[in-house]
Amino acid sequence: MRRRDFIAVIGGAALAMPRRGRAQPAAMPVVGFLHSGSPAPYALPLRAFQRGLGEIGYVEGQSAAIEYRWAESQNDRLPALAADLVQRQVTVIAAITTPAALAAKAATSTIPIVFETAADPIRLGLVSSLGRPASNLTGVTQLTSGLAPKALEILHELLPAARIMGLLVNPTNPAVAEVQSSEARAAARALGLDLHVLNASSERDFDGVFAALGQLKTNGLVIGADSFFTSRCQQLGALAARHALPAIYTRREFVAGAGLLSYGNDLADSYRLSGIYTGRILKGEKPADLPVQQATKVELVINLKSANALGITIPPTLLARADEIIE
Numbered sequence: 001m002r003r004r005d006f007i008a009v010i011g012g013a014a015l016a017m018p019r020r021g022r023a024q025p026a027a028m029p030v031v032g033f034l035h036s037g038s039p040a041p042y043a044l045p046l047r048a049f050q051r052g053l054g055e056i057g058y059v060e061g062q063s064a065a066i067e068y069r070w071a072e073s074q075n076d077r078l079p080a081l082a083a084d085l086v087q088r089q090v091t092v093i094a095a096i097t098t099p100a101a102l103a104a105k106a107a108t109s110t111i112p113i114v115f116e117t118a119a120d121p122i123r124l125g126l127v128s129s130l131g132r133p134a135s136n137l138t139g140v141t142q143l144t145s146g147l148a149p150k151a152l153e154i155l156h157e158l159l160p161a162a163r164i165m166g167l168l169v170n171p172t173n174p175a176v177a178e179v180q181s182s183e184a185r186a187a188a189r190a191l192g193l194d195l196h197v198l199n200a201s202s203e204r205d206f207d208g209v210f211a212a213l214g215q216l217k218t219n220g221l222v223i224g225a226d227s228f229f230t231s232r233c234q235q236l237g238a239l240a241a242r243h244a245l246p247a248i249y250t251r252r253e254f255v256a257g258a259g260l261l262s263y264g265n266d267l268a269d270s271y272r273l274s275g276i277y278t279g280r281i282l283k284g285e286k287p288a289d290l291p292v293q294q295a296t297k298v299e300l301v302i303n304l305k306s307a308n309a310l311g312i313t314i315p316p317t318l319l320a321r322a323d324e325i326i327e
Contacts (some may be wrong), residue, residue: 221248
C-alpha cells in the first residue's frame with residue numbers, strides 16, 4: 001500500500017472511532033407530569049412546581065424534560081395517561097391531584113412517584129406511613145380533611161340565622177368526596193343545620209345543581225375541594241352570585257372573581273414542594289426515604305364587593321381573621 005493511501009485509511013478509522021477523551025452528553029431525565037385537570041386554570045401552580053424543580057437545579061428544557069398529561073377533568077382518562085408515561089419509561093412521575101396519584105400508583109410499582117393530594121395518603125392507600133413511605137411513592141398532602149366542616153362553620157358565623165346549607169362534591173373523585181360529605185354532615189349536626197349534598201362532575205351539571213339549591217331553599221353553599229371545581233372556580237363564583245347564594249370554596253381564585261369567601265391551602269406552595277421532591281428524586285434520592293410533607297398554610301379570603309352585592313355584612317370577627325380582604 002502506498003504511504004498516502006495508508007495515511008488516508010488510518011485517518012478515516014480515527015474519525016470513526018469514539019472519542020474517549022471527550023465526555024458524551026448525558027440524556028436529560030424525564031419527568032412525567034400527570035394531572036386530572038386542565039392547563040389554563042393551573043398556570044400559576046404549575047409555575048410553582050417548575051420553580052421547585054429549579055430550586056434543586058433542574059430547569060425544563062435545559063437539565064430536565066417534562067412530559068405533560070392532562071385529563072381535562074375526565075378522571076376516566078387517567079389510567080391510560082399513566083400507562084403511557086410508564087411505557088415511555090419516564091424517570092419519575094409527578095402525579096398531581098388525588099385521582100392522578102391513584103392512577104399512577106396502579107400503573108407502576110417501580111417508577112418513583114411524587115404525589116400531590118388533597119386527601120389522607122394513608123387512607124387512600126398511597127403510603128403506609130407519612131414518616132417512612134416504604135414504597136415507590138412519596139409527596140405532599142394538603143390534608144383538606146377538616147376544611148369542609150370549617151367552611152361550614154364560617155358560613156354559619158356569617159349567616160347565624162341560616163338553617164339550610166348545601167355541599168357540592170364531585171362523585172367521580174370518591175376518595176375525597178366521601179370524606180368531605182361525612183365530615184360536613186357531622187359538622188352540620190353539631191351546628192344544628194340541615195345539609196344537602198349535591199353532585200357535579202361536568203359543566204352540564206351546574207345549572208341543575210343551582211336550580212336544586214333554590215328549590216331546597218338553601219341559605220349557603222360549601223364547594224368541596226376538587227380539581228374539577230378548581231378548573232371552573234370563577235364560573236362557580238359567577239353562578240353563586242347570579243343565584244344570590246353565599247358560597248365558600250378552597251381557592252383564592254374563586255373570590256378573585258365573583259365568589260364571596262375562600263378558605264383553603266396555598267395551592268402554589270403544595271406544587272412547589274412537589275417540584276422540590278421531584279428534583280430530589282432526579283438527584284438520586286429514593287421515595288421511601290422522603291417523608292410525606294404536609295402543607296399547613298391555610299388562608300381565609302373575603303370579597304367585600306360580593307358581600308355588598310348579596311346584602312351581607314361581614315362580622316368583625318371574620319374580618320379580623322381574614323388573611324386578605326378584596327374590596
